[in-house]
Amino acid sequence: MIHILPNWFWLTFGFVGQALFSMRFIVQWIASERLRRSVVPVLFWYFSVVGGATQNMYALWREDPVFIVGQAMGLFVYARNLQLIHRERRRHGEHAPPPATT
Numbered sequence: 137m138i139h140i141l142p143n144w145f146w147l148t149f150g151f152v153g154q155a156l157f158s159m160r161f162i163v164q165w166i167a168s169e170r171l172r173r174s175v176v177p178v179l180f181w182y183f184s185v186v187g188g189a190t191q192n193m194y195a196l197w198r199e200d201p202v203f204i205v206g207q208a209m210g211l212f213v214y215a216r217n218l219q220l221i222h223r224e225r226r227r228h229g230e231h232a233p234p235p236a237t238t
Contacts, residue, residue: 139197150194157187178221184214 160183167177188211195203 141197146194146197149190149197153187153190153194155187156183156190159183160187178218181214181218181221185211185218188214 160180163179163183164176167180168174188207192204192207192211195207
């Protein structure tokens with residue numbers, strides 16, 4: 137299915153993935169500025185997963201093994217961070233995310 141779609145679709149898809157991936161830095165910057173200290177909000181990790189997955193699909197279309205391995209390794213780290221965050225919240229009985237402190 138990957139090769140059935142036209143090139144313009146995949147180029148657009150790749151740029152969208154890059155935009156999503158870049159949003160994580162904007163989210164982190166805004167959260168840190170608001171708190172006047174460096175923080176990594178949970179939304180950072182969600183943008184990392186979605187942007188990384190999108191970029192990995194684009195890399196698969198490009199058949200670029202360096203890009204594929206790089207994104208796959210990152211996806212593991214991003215997903216693991218989300219798992220650790222949610223486990224910690226369950227342990228403390230938190231349901232709603234705290235305001236950009238994790």
